[in-house]
Amino acid sequence: MTNSHLRPIPTPEVSFASATGLPAVYLRGARKSFGQNEILRGVDLTISKGEVLSLLGPSGAGKSTILRCLATLDKFDGGELAYGSLRVCTNDPQGKAVYDSEAMCKARMKFGIVFQDYNLFPHFSVMRNVTDAPICVQGRDPEEVEEQARGILQKLGLAERADMVPCQLSGGQQQRVAIARALCMNPNVLFFDEATSALDPKLTEEMLKIIRDLAGEGMAIGIVTHEVGFARDVSDRIAVMLDGEIAEVGKPEDVLGSPRDERVAAFLSHSME
Numbered sequence: 542m543t544n545s546h547l548r549p550i551p552t553p554e555v556s557f558a559s560a561t562g563l564p565a566v567y568l569r570g571a572r573k574s575f576g577q578n579e580i581l582r583g584v585d586l587t588i589s590k591g592e593v594l595s596l597l598g599p600s601g602a603g604k605s606t607i608l609r610c611l612a613t614l615d616k617f618d619g620g621e622l623a624y625g626s627l628r629v630c631t632n633d634p635q636g637k638a639v640y641d642s643e644a645m646c647k648a649r650m651k652f653g654i655v656f657q658d659y660n661l662f663p664h665f666s667v668m669r670n671v672t673d674a675p676i677c678v679q680g681r682d683p684e685e686v687e688e689q690a691r692g693i694l695q696k697l698g699l700a701e702r703a704d705m706v707p708c709q710l711s712g713g714q715q716q717r718v719a720i721a722r723a724l725c726m727n728p729n730v731l732f733f734d735e736a737t738s739a740l741d742p743k744l745t746e747e748m749l750k751i752i753r754d755l756a757g758e759g760m761a762i763g764i765v766t767h768e769v770g771f772a773r774d775v776s777d778r779i780a781v782m783l784d785g786e787i788a789e790v791g792k793p794e795d796v797l798g799s800p801r802d803e804r805v806a807a808f809l810s811h812s813m814e
């Protein structure tokens with residue numbers, strides 16, 4: 542199904558060219574309210590292939606709301622959302638979001654999401670946690686999926702844990718299982734909701750390396766975090782969200798070192814105390 546009123550996506554200004562010339566994630570003018578409470582007032586964001594973008598902002602700024610809508614767990618009221626050439630959501634002439642359900646289904650195969658609380662199935666083994674969705678949702682051959690899962694678990698240092706259940710693992714290991722599960726869906730975009738909040742400094746360092754390695758392989762990565770230091774170390778770009786908009790976006794050294802927006806400076810000085 543194609544919507545006749547879809548407008549072409551304007552060529553965005555991105556720092557890394559993707560294979561198609563389009564960003565892996567494209568969001569323009571995103572709006573969202575809960576009742577009278579206007580949370581997103583026109584958010585623009587792009588994430589390119591091989592790029593790590595972190596989203597910072599005070600509590601209640603709407604970061605999780607964006608992530609949920611990007612992951613199509615909730616819907617924007619207005620705005621344009623595309624994954625590569627897949628236009629998931631566009632505006633009708635009144636500026637109301639129109640979702641293309643076919644594009645939305647296809648897009649869901651393109652991204653993975655790692656939640657703060659991991660959301661692992663407690664009674665499934667590590668292997669079954671990783672292989673369940675590729676087999677049951679993507680309908681892939683179980684043997685092929687298991688082979689891929691073994692490779693991913695090996696890469697993430699979990700090869701010896703394949704037969705364990707989540708409660709037998711540390712927090713860091715559970716998080717890596719959540720990453721393995723997302724990766725086994727062969728996404729080209731990975732979202733992290735508070736990637737490191739439960740991790741000690743050593744595991745945070747490991748997570749940083751895993752994320753940078755994935756980006757090095759061409760994955761587009763979006764991270765919602767409270768941790769300014771982690772965002773500085775892992776990101777190619779940082780976006781700061783304030784008052785329902787992206788107040789500032791750019792390289793970590795620019796945004797964190799010399800923010801142009803006074804509100805951003807005040808937020809960052811508070812966050813880095």
Ligand SMILES: Nc1ncnc2c1ncn2[C@@H]1O[C@H](COP(=O)(O)OP(=O)(O)OP(=O)(O)O)[C@@H](O)[C@H]1O
Pocket residue numbers: 575580598599600601602603604605606607
């Ligand atoms: N389902 C909902 N119904 C009503 N209000 C909601 C809903 N989800 C979020 N909100 C409100 O939207 C605002 C933004 O919430 P959101 O969780 O996106 O913020 P956040 O930036 O992720 O905050 P935090 O950093 O504390 O996680 C908050 O005021 C929240 O109360």
